[in-house]
Amino acid sequence: MEDHLSTYFTAEKQEAMLFMAVGVAALVVSFYLFKADSTYKGMMYPLIVVAVIQLVVGSTVYFRTDRQVAALEKLLKYDPAAYKAEELQRMEPVMKNFRVYKSIEIILLAIGMALTFALRKNNLWYSVGIGLIVQSSLMLILDLFAERRAHDYLKFVVGS
Numbered sequence: 001m002e003d004h005l006s007t008y009f010t011a012e013k014q015e016a017m018l019f020m021a022v023g024v025a026a027l028v029v030s031f032y033l034f035k036a037d038s039t040y041k042g043m044m045y046p047l048i049v050v051a052v053i054q055l056v057v058g059s060t061v062y063f064r065t066d067r068q069v070a071a072l073e074k075l076l077k078y079d080p081a082a083y084k085a086e087e088l089q090r091m092e093p094v095m096k097n098f099r100v101y102k103s104i105e106i107i108l109l110a111i112g113m114a115l116t117f118a119l120r121k122n123n124l125w126y127s128v129g130i131g132l133i134v135q136s137s138l139m140l141i142l143d144l145f146a147e148r149r150a151h152d153y154l155k156f157v158v159g160s
Helices: 002-036 041-078 080-118 123-159
Strands: none
Touching: 002 041, 002 123, 041 080, 041 123, 080 123
């Protein structure tokens, strides 16, 4: 039983590191775009905004996970019913939030695509659109993986 719990949270922690790495990479690219005085400088706005989110979410998940796992393993071992009740209560809003995140990411992706088509002659808005496409698609992909993992974990919790 603990294997499911450990597998889920290990993957969560790995994805949190990926979130942070993508956030740092976006900040590095933004710094380059700013210093290079690139025509794609507008990309840095969505890159920076989403990078901050990636760094905050990634570091929050990464640094809380070990304590969370230790507490849950203890609860699972000594009071499986309390573990199940607690995790079902925690996972319900997590699953609802994935629907919200996906909706926002798809909307931002659509806005980015619309900007690149409608305002392709305006370097600022065209490059903002590209930045939105890059960041929203990356976040959507990562959240789809996370949602699938959460769904599988939830099946384990329900069956425990």
